[in-house]
Amino acid sequence: MPSWSDFEPYIFTGLASGAVYAVSGVGMVVLYRTTGVLNLAYGAIGALGALVAWSLMNSAHWPAGAAYVACIAVAAAVTLLYGMVLGPPLARRDPLVKAVSTLGLALVLLGAMSWIWSQNASAYSMTLVSTNWTFSIGQILVNWTQIIALIFAVVVAVGTGTFLRRTRLGTVMRALANDREISATLGVPVRRVEAAAWLVSGVISGIAGLILSDIVALDATTLTFLVISSLAATLIGRLRSLTVTFFAGIVIGLVDALANPFNAIYNYKDMTPFVLAIVALLFLSRRRSAARTSRMA
Amino acid sequence: MRHRRFRLVVAAAATLTTLTGGLAYAGVGGVSGASATHATRTAHAADTFSLSHCGLGNGKKATGTPIPLGAIVTNQPGTSFTDITNTAQAYFNCVNQNGGIYGHPIKYYVEQEQTNPAQVAADAKKLIQSDHVDGIVGNTSIIDCAVNGSYYKAKGFYIIDSGIASQCYGSSYSATVNMGPRYSSDGAAQYVIDHGAKKVVFDQSNVPGTGYNAGGVQLIAKAAHVPFVGLTENVPITDATSVAEKEVQAAGSGGAVVLNFTPPEALVILQAAQKLGLENRVTWACSTPCNTDFLAKALGPQWNGKLHVNAELNLPSAAGTDLALYRKVMQQYAPSVALGSFSQMGFLEGEIATSALLTIQGAYTPKSVNAAFVAVKDFKTSFLCKPWYYQKLPVHLPNNTDRTVTPQNGKMVQEQGCFQISAVDPVVKYIRGIEKKMNL
Amino acid sequence: MASNASPPAFRPPAFPPSGAAPSADGALVRALRRVGLEPSDRGHLVGVAVVLVVGLGIFPDALSLFWVDTFIQVAIYAVVALGLGLLVGQVGMFSLGQIAILAVGSWTAARLDYATHLPFVVVLLAAGVVAGVFGVIVGLPALRLSGLDLALITLMFAGAVTVVLNTTNFPNGGHGFLGYTSSPFGNPPIRRPSFAGTDPAYLRYSIVVGLVLFLLVIWHVRTKPGRAWATIRQSESAAYAAGINVTFYKLWAFALAAFVTGVAGAVLAASAPELYNTQFATQNSIELLAVVLMGGAYNLWGAVAAAFFLDFIPSLLNTWNLSSFLLIILFGVGVIWVLVTSPTGFAGQFPKDMARLGRALRRLATKGRGAPPMAPAVPAGPTMPSAMPAGPTMPSPADRPEPAGGAR
Structure with missing residues (x-):
């Protein structure tokens, strides 16, 4: 049985990887709550932005700050374009059809990124400026990108929650995501509000892309399919609670990392997000009907 | 026309x-x-x-x-x-x-x-x-x-x-x-053991054939009376900091970590190690895939001379x-x-x-x-340490002598000239016997 | 509701009911009815006959081995798509875990093959049964969840299975049922039936197995389970009210879908010399749903169309030496295109487009003879799929009540 000192370093690595799940999870829930679309291309869009930033810095010698802005702009533009072109024709379809359609976008982006950036079988990496700012806690070196990731997830979760609940535009977005037609009948400027929602979530996915490309890897495939394990956190948050999604992400990261000292289950620890999501969802769904009634009220 | x-x-x-x-x-x-x-x-x-x-x-x-x-x-x-x-x-x-x-x-x-x-x-x-x-x-x-x-x-x-x-x-x-992965990992393990590693941790991506790949390193470590730990990682790696931490903990002080990954996966592990300040805690080594200037450039000067990469082929320059x-x-x-x-x-x-x-x-x-x-035999080339051959043989490992390279300011440079992959690995021993007999 | 003898889903408008069956064939009709077929299935029977003649007779020997191998995959994945189509189209349950079930079938078949000398048919059935049991386990959440939640929890199952496959170096070929080997020579090849050792023969075998599984599913859809599923799909409360055992029939759908998928997995296991976990990546389950929606989940032929999207078209494009990355892009564009333009999927859209094309051709022909043109009500663009086809007889996804999403 491993001792406490074996676990100590993994608390920090676990928080860092928990931030990854939290950032991706919270970003996906924001889009789902504002547009009603589960965006499976969330990771691919962020990866595209990050790779563009990498090219601008390494080939065109842009300063880091400008490249980061370009990353966010690319992600926002792609998200907005998709939302404006394909949002309306799919608006009345099943949520799953909408999700599968974003898979189409993810594949287009993945193919394009692989074509452009991985021909040379080379490894890409982009170290954010903040990664070089470090401090030590005990034996562990912590860098500011990890802290920023956690702060970013908290800000998005709290900010979006407040925005959706307290502002007029937020209320309108919730109404739209719930029922597009009734909202339109009530005089909501559907196209403009939806554009705002897609744009904001695009910006979030761009920032997330920057952070994840540093913490996880600047790799199109890894970031694209990271959404699958990140879905675990959103699923525990039932695709609506930003707070639950955030904490679910942190818990997944911690459990995953703290399994490290147990050699027998070392390789199985990657099941953590999936198993936690299944257990949580089955447990939560027991009280589902009651909870739903209270939510509707 | x-x-x-x-x-x-x-x-x-x-x-x-x-x-x-x-x-x-x-x-x-x-x-x-x-x-x-x-x-x-x-x-x-x-x-x-x-x-x-x-x-x-x-x-x-x-x-x-x-x-x-x-x-x-x-x-x-x-x-x-x-x-x-x-x-x-x-x-x-x-x-x-x-x-x-x-x-x-x-x-x-x-x-x-x-x-x-x-x-x-x-x-x-x-x-x-x-x-x-x-x-x-x-x-x-x-x-x-x-x-x-x-x-x-x-x-x-x-x-x-x-x-x-x-x-x-x-x-x-x-x-x-x-x-290939097994013999190149052998070479990387030989380097770290020759340079005084007290323990060898071998980590690789979890794909079919992991047991075979680890086998050679294990034998070489055993022959040198150095403890061996074999790890595998499911790829793509999403939590590289934990992986790096795990490797370094397993190696302990004076130990060495030998990586057998594709360049992108190796890079995330090495960079995570750097972010945790672990690049000096153990000796880092890598099988051939790490031998790209791309990786050397991405790692930067902090890694000068700190990563030892087995190079199956000569440097491009x-x-x-x-x-x-x-x-x-x-x-x-x-x-x-x-x-x-x-x-x-x-x-x-x-x-x-x-x-x-x-x-x-x-x-x-x-x-x-x-x-x-x-029928090809005695094909002399500056890419390899020895002439290349095919011949009708039950197994083929014509490239079994190679070099070690290390990153230096964004480029790979040679660290160790041609050396033989250890005949402790039974396949290498068998091949050497054939080469001697057939004068290859 | 209960009198809804057969859902319209398996009767695309291109094959309209033929009215009264010829009286001389009365006995045949009764025999057909007994196994769930109707005289109005003439269109389907013609299609099946074409598949049989072309697939079994001409094809396997005329094609190059490259295409034989490709069509073996098409036959296998048509069955996998059929399983998912059954869940989505008949019962209205979305599963994103079907590729994991396929992996379970393949794994069972491979390991039984290494460990025993059972005849291939027994291995097929065993793989189907094991996968079926697994399918019931995956389907258990369906008793409480629906729509997006159900789809995502099955995706979590698939993710967990993928981790197990990677960790155990799936399928590995040690001795016995669970043996592990680190031999450099890899796994022994998986046996094929003795009479289907060559690729053309194995293509015939795959088609026959596929047809049997299709018939098994049709039989279910046309008989009592199909009626129960249709009722559940339209309203679960109504199904309860009508005294239908909703729990049983939901799980039965999962079990049946998993059974056919498992058998397909066994056929897949012996189709190529080796099996790899890369064939069963988690994201493949989402891709499978994409192609099933593209092919048309509400139509029998949709499963075949889906398999063509998944296996045939990439091979075709590959022979034109396009970059494999371009193929991924084209596939993504195809997914979006079909989802937006034809909500009923390719199999629902195709007959309409053909009918429209036929009308346009007829009009051209009459024009050529100098006859007055037909009524202007006929759409102008002959092959352009319309954005919102009316499809009165087809329950399209757009017509369905949306499952309770989390956003509510």
């Missing part, structure tokens, strides 16, 4: 081939007099195949009937080996511009695959039975040797490839220019006749492909195949071409 001349040449080639067999080639290509005899032809080939130019190097465009060669290469998001086939193609283009194979250009069919065994099996059948290729050169696929091995054997094909799966090494029908040609051909025919181990493998495979094709007397058929491939 050109069209008619081409048809004339084709017709002439066909007629002469059927009439006079092997004696006709030189005449068709217009390389030398039609009176060439077997003896002079052989001498001719030996003369004209020089490592300082492509193939015959006579500057004449080859217009005869093409000689079809094929390859299967993995190209999927995250894993792309097309640098190898692109470079082989570049070399063949250069050969075709320089007289071809006595006037016959090489036509290169490349099938891209996405690690789906059904698709890989179909690709091999397409190459051999639909495209009617005479030989298979430059195969670099994660699963090809495992999936198509028995098919190649049944069809009498001797492939010249860059091996990944263990089946590429332990077989009669495949000879590789590289030495090293001296040597065919290395100079390699840089020239890359510049002229494949400017978009990066210089590095992958493009070197493709180039070397192209060279070996071309030299073998130039020895063929008679028609170019799968039978004659594969006989020429398997």
Whole structure:
């Protein structure tokens, strides 16, 4: 049985990887709550932005700050374009059809990124400026990108929650995501509000892309399919609670990392997000009907 | 005009081939007099195949009937080996511009695959039975040797490839220019043990064949009385900081970590180690895939001399006749492909195949071409430490002596000259015995 | 509701009911009815006959081995798509775990093959049964969840299975049922039936197995389970009210879908010399749903169309030497295109487009003879799929009540 000192370093690595799940999870829930679309291309869009930033810095010698802005702009533009072109024709379809359609976008982006950036079988990496700012806690070196990731997830979760609940535009977005037609009948400027929602979530996915490309890897495939394990956190948050999604992400990261000292289950620890999501969802769904009634009220 | 001349040449080639067999080639290509005899032809080939130019190097465009060669290469998001086939193609283009194979250009069919065994099996059948290729050169696929091995054997094909799966090494029908994950990891482990590692941790991606890959390192550590720990990681790695932490904890102070990953995965682990300040805590080593300037550049000067990479092939910038040609051909025919181990493998495979094709007397058929491939021996090249050979052997590991390189300010530089992979590994021992007996 | 003898889903408008069956064939009709077929299935029977003649007779020997191998995959994945189509189209349950079930079938078949000398048919059935049991386990959440939640929890199952496959170096070929080997020579090949050793023969075998599984599913859809599923799909409360055992029939659908998928997995296991976990990546389950929606989940032929999207078209494009990355892009564009333009999927759209094309051709022909043109009500663009086809007889996804999403 491993001792406490074996676990100590993994608390920090676990928080860092928990931030990854939290950032991706919270970003996906924001889009789902504002547009009603589960965006499976969330990771691919962020990866595209990050790779563009990498090219601008390494080939065109842009300063880091400008490249980061370009990353966010690319992600926002792609998200907005998709939302404006394909949002309306799919608006009345099943949520799953909408999700599968974003898979189409993810594949287009993945193919394009692989074509452009991985021909040379080379490894890409982009170290954010903040990664070089470090401090030590005990034996562990912590860098500011990890802290920023956690702060970013908290800000998005709290900010979006407040925005959706307290502002007029937020209320309108919730109404739209719930029922597009009734909202339109009530005089909501559907196209403009939806554009705002897609744009904001695009910006979030761009920032997330920057952070994840540093913490996880600047790799199109890894970031694209990271959404699958990140879905675990959103699923525990039932695709609506930003707070639950955030904490679910942190818990997944911690459990995953703290399994490290147990050699027998070392390789199985990657099941953590999936198993936690299944257990949580089955447990939560027991009280589902009651909870739903209270939510509707 | 050109069209008619081409048809004339084709017709002439066909007629002469059927009439006079092997004696006709030189005449068709217009390389030398039609009176060439077997003896002079052989001498001719030996003369004209020089490592300082492509193939015959006579500057004449080859217009005869093409000689079809094929390859299967993995190209999927995250894993792309097309640098190898692109470079082989570049070399063949250069050969075709320089007289071809006595006037016959090489036509290169490349099938891209996405690690789906059904698709890989179909690709091999397409190459051999639909495209009617005479030989298979430059195969670099994660699963090809495992999936198509028995098919190649049944069809009498001797492939010249860059091996990944263990089946590429332990077989009669495949000879590789590289030495593959197991033996390259052996070399990396040897380096760290020779430099005083008190413990060896070997970490690799969790794919079929992990047990085999770890086996060699384990034996080498055991022979040196150094404790061994084997780890595997499911890829893609999403929590590299935990992986790096785990490796360093397992190695302990004075220990060494040997990585066997693709360049992107190795890079995330090494960078995570750096972010945790672990680059000085243990000795870091890597099998061949880490040997790219790309990785050295991404790691930066903090890693100068701190990562020891086993290099199956020479550095792209090293001296040597065919290395100079390699840089020239890359510049002229494949400017978009990066210089590095992958493009070197493709180039070397192209060279070996071309030299073998130039020895063929008679028609170019799968039978004659594969006989020429398997007959290759004593192929001297500046890419490798020792001459390369094929020969009819039950197992093939012609590349079993290599170098160690290390990053230095964004480039890989040589750290240790040619050294033999330890014969503690039984396969290496067996191969050395054969080499001695057959004087290879 | 209960009198809804057969859902319209398996009767595309291109094959309209033929009205009264010829009386001389009365006995045949009764026999057909007994196994769930109707005289109005003439269109289908013609289609099946075409598949049989072409697939079994001409094809396997005429094609190059490259295409034979490709069509073996098409036959296998048509069955996998059929399983998912059954869940989505008949019962209205979305599963994103079907590829994991396929992996379970393949694994069971491979290991039984290494460990025993059972006849291939027994291996097929065993793989189907094991996968079926697994399918019931995956389907258990369906008793409480629906729509997006159900789809995502099955995706979590698939993710967990993928981790197990990677960790155990699936399928590995040690001795016995669970043996592990680190031999450099890899796994022994998986046996094929003795009479189907060559690729063309194995293509015939795959088609026959596929047809049997299709018939099994049709039989279910046309009989009592199909009626129960249709009722559940339209309203679960109504199904309860009508006394239908909703729990049983939901799980039965999962079990049946998993059974056919498992058998397909066994056929897949022996189709190529090796099996790899890369064939069963988690994201493939989402891709499978994409192609099933593209092919048309509400139509029998949709499963075949889906398999063509998944296996045939990539092979075709591959022979044109396109970059494999371009194929991924084209596939993504295809997914979006079909989802946006034809909500009923390719199999629902195709007959309409054909009918429209036919009308246009007829009009051209009559024009050529100098006859007056037909009524202007006929759409102008002959092959352009309309954005919102009316499809009165087809329950399209757009017509369905949306499952309760989390956003509510």
